[in-house]
Amino acid sequence: MNQVAEECIALIAKQKSITPEQIHLDSTFDELALDSLDRVSLAFDIEEKYDIEIPEEKLGQIKTVDDMVTGIEEAVRRKSATPTTNA
């Protein structure tokens, strides 16, 4: 399990007051009882932590922990690929 996955699981564990061992990459958000508020709150915490923005349409497609990890990695890649301009 990579670092992003571990951090993602730690955030969910903290939010739901469960142990990280209860969370697996293929755990669905429904299985983890993450309701809509939990999900937007989790997404916000992740975006803050990685300084990224996960597009709205992508957020709606995230159903499992693994989807979330993939979404974060894609957003991080997009961010590092974005050219910076020197004013």
Next chain:
Amino acid sequence: MTRVVITGAGCITPIGQDVGNFAESLFAGRSGIREMVDRPQDLHFTRTATVEDFQQQEWLTANQRQIAERSSAFAIAAARQAVQQSGIVAAYPGDSIAVIFGCSVGGRSTEDQEAEKFHKRGARIHPLTVPRVMASSGTSLVSMEHGITGPAFTITTACASGTHAIGLAFQMVRTGAVKAALTGAHEAPLTHVFLKAWDGLHVVSPTSCRPFAADRDGMTLAEGAAVFAIETLESAEARGAEILAEIVGFGMSSDAHHITQPAPAGPAAAMQRALDDAHIAPDEVGYINAHGTGTEANDRVEAEAIHRIFGERARTLPISSTKGLHGHAIGASGAMELLATVLAIRGNFLPANAGLGEADSVVDPALDLDHVLLQNEPGSPKVALSSSFAFGGLNAVLAVRRFDG
């Protein structure tokens, strides 16, 4: 007329995080007013009364922690104590219980934190900001925890919020609109921005709150919550609940005068209406827990209002403000003070007006109140008043009676 009684109480305050500890501090005259550890620069005051070491993690479930900021967390903790003591949630159907709380400023800490992030770095606002800052968040979270589906709402009338909320709940139980209610108030206003805002009003004491003192120089800001479970006497007795006190009257009025300056006619009218509502004569009142903020204007105007209602007896009537102990928790003050009043009439003692009787501080002779309690006194008043007079001239007074069976 249906009689309404208090059968449970809970609190999270600067002088105790349950009723037992609150009572102990009240009896011992132990103040919760302290030097601030973390304060904004250039304030003209250095002291507040905070709830130290509040164990939010222990009181709140994971789901509640996501939404509840400090003010709502206080409400949840105080309400749970009142529910446990009274047993009202198990005794009545959820749709026959009301939750009516007072809260003046809502989730101030969340609002200030998110505003700072936004203004300083253009950061996005946390998606749960709205439910966290709603003044009614505490009411909702408490109703959800206990499955209460009757009327639930939050009253915001600045420093009278708690007294208005309890008064409305009292009226709803008395008229039969609901069988029982959880009612009280909660507040957590002590953010840097809010402290600076109060500093600008020049009504906060640069020393310490000394209500009714000749050298009084302002209020001391505070935070906390107090919640009561109330129901009819008939059903409380039928189920064998312990009765802490009876609420017998409630009076309200508006000064229609000024947004910050008080005037005596409004407070006097609220006291008179509370007495009329309770069908009691002024002579029957044995103690007043005054609004007594310690500001020059409030205490002068409140004294004048007391004189208007009680006439000659104002000079001998035992009066104290307990704000010198628990501070002024804005919307939550009235609920904390009702708790102090209930404990006084149950405990056969009248609590001292803390801050007075120390050093050179004496009762302001211009107030013409000769029985401001310089120390605890034994006493067993049958009826007592608890008054709250808010900025903007919104006044509320509760009358409570000792329950002797």
